[in-house]
Amino acid sequence: MARAAGKKALKPPDFDEILGHCSETLASVECAHSGVDAAQETAGVGRAIGAAVLTLERGVTELLRSYTELDHSIQRHREGGAS
Numbered sequence: 295m296a297r298a299a300g301k302k303a304l305k306p307p308d309f310d311e312i313l314g315h316c317s318e319t320l321a322s323v324e325c326a327h328s329g330v331d332a333a334q335e336t337a338g339v340g341r342a343i344g345a346a347v348l349t350l351e352r353g354v355t356e357l358l359r360s361y362t363e364l365d366h367s368i369q370r371h372r373e374g375g376a377s
Contacts, residue, residue, distance in 0.1 A: 309368045316361045323354050 327350040334343050 309372075313361070313365060313368070316357075316364065320354070320357050320361055323350065323357055326350060327354050 327347070330343055330347050330350055334347055
């Protein structure tokens with residue numbers, strides 16, 4: 295089947311770029327977690343933000359798990375194995 299004139303071919307995904315974006319996002323969330331975690335040590339504040347700290351911790355854990363899964367899948371793909 296011929297491509298329509300004027301349409302660009304899709305370039306393959308740049309996995310390194312995608313992982314870079316994920317890594318930057320993970321670093322931002324980890325930084326936010328550290329700030330909120332430190333703030334909960336302030337007298338009178340800890341109780342109010344405790345749930346936020348737990349939510350951020352879960353988010354960091356899940357984002358790291360997803361990043362690792364994506365990274366491993368890309369490595370298997372590059373090695374020619376099934377993902």
